[in-house]
Amino acid sequence: MKRFWSLLFLLVPIGGVATFLVAPYFNIVLPRDVSVHGRVIDNLFMFILYLTGAVFIVTELVLFYFMWKYDAKSNSKPVKYSHGSHSLEIVWTILPAVTLLFIAIYQMDAWATAKMNPPNIKPHAEVTGRQFNWDFRYPGGDDELYTEDDIVRTDGKLYLPVDEDILLKITSADVLHSFFLPNLRLKQDVVPGMTQSMWFKAKKTGGYDIVCAELCGWGHYKMKGRVFFLPREEYDQKILEMAAEQNTMRVDLPDEDE
Template sequence: MGRYWSMLFLLIPILGVLTFVCAIADIWPMNGGAFAFPRNHWLPENINDHGHVIDSLFTFILYLTGVIFIGTSSALFWFMWKYDADRNTQPIRYTHGSHNLEIIWSILPAAALLFIAIYQMNAWADAKLRRPTEVVANREVLQKPFVRVTGRQFEWRLRYAGEDGEIGTRDDVHLVNDLHVPLDKEVVIQIESEDVLHSFFLPNLRVKQDVVPGMTQFTWFRANKAGVYDIVCAELCGWGHYKMRGRMTVEPEDQFKQWLAQKFEEQEKSGTTPDSGE
């Protein structure tokens, strides 16, 4: 009887590996075809110049954990198969563990984690530490954000810098959930929270930044394909978390400027400025 159970355990690595192979090779049912369900289950289209760095890190870790997963679940199957109680004629021998094995399976994972920590350092620095710079009056300074995103239950409030390039002045444009980004241009976004923890996630740009109340943070990217994409909250932030979505429109810079000027005009005409906390 025990051998049937061991077969069940063998199914886990087989089905698991099949799922990922179908996703990576883009074949049914993990592809984006007409009858596929769920659709486009793998990574969304990457439109960030730096996105491939994140994707290859993701793939590398997936392969690494995949190999370990196959190894450990095969071993589990093998032991259940070989030492099935019904078929075991040998007398049972008790053991209190192996010192050597303990050392090996402590050192191997530690080494793997250390390797990943060092291997991803540059990608982390590019995404989180090396904010783009610009030259102002012959001095190299950190690039200013063109929009401030404020997460609150349950929407993204946006405050665009307007023509003067400064956030917090009279020509700012206030909008909700409607982020527009100039195409092929390195941009900086300022991120804040008004209430609880959120996470500002742009799946197509491979950008994800926790939004922490009381902290002002920055993220930057260069979008290289025009279109309309998702903004999602990736941190459970309350009952309405699921609907905390926005829209990101990537468009050529002149079009972006035109759009912003038009939004400013509309705002002036209506005479109302959404309450954005200041």
């Protein structure tokens, strides 16, 4: 049983790397990216993963080495205490600081594109998170939200045109939620009393998951929906269809003073 703990700890970096290598064969990878800006986010993600991965492996190997070398069973001499090394302290403070500063600067463009520069267009829909559903309100024929011809849907299906800039308004009716579109690499916290915006451009048609990424109550797990990206004509057709269904129901407009 000599060296047991050092060998056990050596399994951590080996297991970590092995998991990373076999994950693609079990399809445990990032979901398919269908957005125009997603590649930048993925590159950033992989860059940070490789960087922290390298630090992880080195740290674990150093840990293993010291455990091996100073194994209690093979070292009977008493422990010698040191009062530390000033130069070492400086090095391991400055290195992480410089690395973090580099990441902060390196990711600035990605952040600005995703979170700071919305396209100058009218919203395609308003998304409302509620326990436990995503509701969608489309502006209808006049392109203006909160008017008589709005289309309100509570079936958890959001329809949007593909290959076009999309702008969504996001609100909450009750508690904190998080509107997460894994295939578009976007996630936005939804805060009661606040209206926020989200924008993106999808480059592939099809249906993709909408998930709530903030624990919001007992039904959090079922707070899911689908977003469908349609070619322009199909999208227009879908809006007309939903408007026709809508005409049989009354739309509740928000209170004036809200």
